[in-house]
Amino acid sequence: MNTAGPARRADSRRNRARLLEAAEAVIEQDGAQASLEAIARRAGVGSATLHRHFPSRQALLNAVFHEGVERLSRRAQELAETQTPRDAITTWLEELTTYTSTTRGVAAALMADPDGGVAVEGSCHGLLHGAAARLVADAAEAGVLRDDVTPLDLITLANALSLASDGDAETARRLLHLALGGVLLGAGSA
Missing domain, CATH: 1.10.10 (Arc Repressor Mutant, subunit A)
Structure with missing residues (x-):
């Protein structure tokens, strides 16, 4: 035996x-x-x-950050079911930006690959892309999001704001609301 x-x-x-x-x-x-x-x-x-x-380092980072990203993914689903498309996408992007700005290194780790591609579905980036895709589709269908905005655009925006804010969640949130004025349509963009 x-x-x-x-x-x-x-x-x-x-x-x-x-x-x-x-x-x-x-x-x-x-x-x-x-x-x-x-x-x-x-x-x-x-x-x-x-x-x-x-x-690889990326595999390790994906494993470390996976729980927080899964929580964000579930949160997107919850927001899509309980809030207006504008509020859902705004709230989720705030939560994503806050998480990535306060979790050292996650913003850079979650960026698309060098060719701009989205990682596999179960990876952190893939989970976020799937969550963002639902919110983007709902917001576009409701007419509150520019037609040319993609899920990858919003993830990249959240990551860039997180990197620029250097760990300051309040600055990241403020910058997000400024940026959302350029992607959301209608009165009171953010």
Whole structure:
């Protein structure tokens, strides 16, 4: 009888959890460009173990930020069902901008790939794109959003404002409302 399989799986799960916990702490302190070696050391594992679980920095960042992004994705659905399209997209963009401005490195980590493409559906960027797509479609259909605005435009806008505000959520919110004047249609744009 071979008992090594289940033990390795349990050990692997523990290592992954320790890596995520360590990554969250190190990224909170040093930002998204934190040393992968420092993360592995803090988790008490070797860099090979880190790379087995997370083959790239982007994969690690996606895992660290995934819970917050899933919450934002669920929130978009809730807002779409309970608020007007204008209020839903405005509230969601405020929450996205606040989250990305106060979570060190998430804004840069969530940007589209260098070719402007959207990451796979289950990734942080893919989840946000899906959430934004629903809100953009609803707002466009209601006639409160310019026709040429895309979900990627709004995610990029939120990320840029977050980066520009350097962790100051109130400044990020103020800048968002200024920018929304250029994309929302009708009286009282934001």
